[in-house]
Amino acid sequence: MATLRDTRALVDGAFMAGLTAVLALLGMYIPPFFFVSSMLLPIPLAVLVRRQNLKVAILSLVVTLFLMTVLYPDPLVVLIMFMQFGPLGLVLGLLYKNYVSAGHALVAASLVATLSSLAVIALSVMVVGISLEALQASLNESMNKAFAMYQEAGIPVPLEQQQMLREGVQTAVLLLPAAYIAAYLISTTLTYIIGAKVLRRLNYQVNSLPPFSKWRLPWYAIWGIIIGLLCYLLGNEYQLDTVKIIGQNVLILFVFIFFIFGLSVIVHFYQQINLAKPFKMMLLFLLIIYISFMYMAVVLLGLLDTIFNLRRPITKKEI
Structure with missing residues (x-):
């Protein structure tokens, strides 16, 4: 056997x-x-x-x-x-x-x-040997060649726009x-x-x-935001570039996580809304269209739910 x-x-x-x-x-x-x-x-x-x-x-x-x-x-x-x-x-x-x-x-x-x-x-x-600095240098070199081509074609890119593009690439690479x-x-x-x-x-x-509308982070997840913010502030204050980059990445990562759980809160309350189906579909359409403009609001919603449990059933005693 x-x-x-x-x-x-x-x-x-x-x-x-x-x-x-x-x-x-x-x-x-x-x-x-x-x-x-x-x-x-x-x-x-x-x-x-x-x-x-x-x-x-x-x-x-x-x-x-x-x-x-x-x-x-x-x-x-x-x-x-x-x-x-x-x-x-x-x-x-x-x-x-x-x-x-x-x-x-x-x-x-x-x-x-x-x-x-x-x-x-x-x-x-x-x-x-891949590093953020090497990748950023490579991308800057590619942008310089592109700017030179536009210059030769008689369509120069304004210096302000060039600087804006370089800063955008730098931020994207660091994150x-x-x-x-x-x-x-x-x-x-x-x-x-x-x-x-x-x-x-x-x-x-x-x-x-559980269903997506029931997803919720434990309260100690807020330490991710705290640690990321602390690293960023310390790195910025004492010119510690590595610590600052770590803080930025931790912040962006946890902001994204809280965004996902903020969406869970929205789905929960959306399911609770007692409206006719056409109105609910219109509301859903508007939420999808404008979600990028409400990104930080959704993040804040996820953060508040993690701390206060916004979806907790309200008892008669609490009322």
């Missing part, structure tokens, strides 16, 4: 390793498929942890890494892909296996995703880490949802996320 169980585990591990390697190679060879591939990659590993155990999943992960290294010519790209999906897949599998509540599981998975993102950024800086982590967090959320659906199709019990 033990031999049969071990054989089944080996077969499962080999199959999942092959499936993961195929998904990874599709993402690396077909760039438009990369985001979908990154989102799906941790799922076979998570399913393997849930079906078998962590040991089998780790062995399968090693086999996957070997296959990817053999079949793809750039080991660094393979390593980056491995760092993105490997730890996340193992952690998701353990979370599914131990029936951790969906909210806590998503927080844990998001922390792993953030750490993986930071590790990938550090690897890119140390090994490849790239926050954008990268935010995209990875979105991918992780989708991965958790899809993984849960896959496991339920395989007749495994999995805790599901």
Whole structure:
């Protein structure tokens, strides 16, 4: 019986390793498929942890890494892909296996995703030599060539507009880490949802996320804003550029997170509005059209809900 169980585990591990390697190679060879591939990659590993155990999943992960290294010519790209999906897949599998509540599981998975993102950024800086300063210099050089072409064509770009474009590019480059982590967090959320659906199709019990209108951050999430603001102010005051950039990225990342949860508050109250369907559709249309103008208001709404729980049912005693 033990031999049969071990054989089944080996077969499962080999199959999942092959499936993961195929998904990874599709993402690396077909760039438009990369985001979908990154989102799906941790799922076979998570399913393997849930079906078998962590040991089998780790062995399968090693086999996957070997296959990817053999079949793809750039080991660094393979390593980056491995760092993105490997730890996340193992952690998701353990979370599914131990029936951790969906909210806590998503927080844990998001922390792993953030750490993986930071590790990938550090690897890119140390090994490849990619840095924000080098990227900014390259973009400035490209803009200078474009400005020169316009000048030769008799359509000079005003100096004020040139300066504005350079400042915009500088800001965008400095905030790239926050954008990268935010995209990875979105991918992780989708991965958790899809993984849960896959496991339920395989007749495994999995805790599901609540409806979007019920999503709410714990109160201590406000420390993200506080830490980001503190780093930015200290870096700006004492001319510590690195600390200032870290503060900016932390602020942008948590502002985006609170924006998502502010949207959850809006959806909750939208569902509570007792209006005819045409009026509700018109209101929804206006919200979608003007959401960019209300970005900071939605962020503030998410922040206030985190602190005061705006969606808490009002009891007669409170009235």
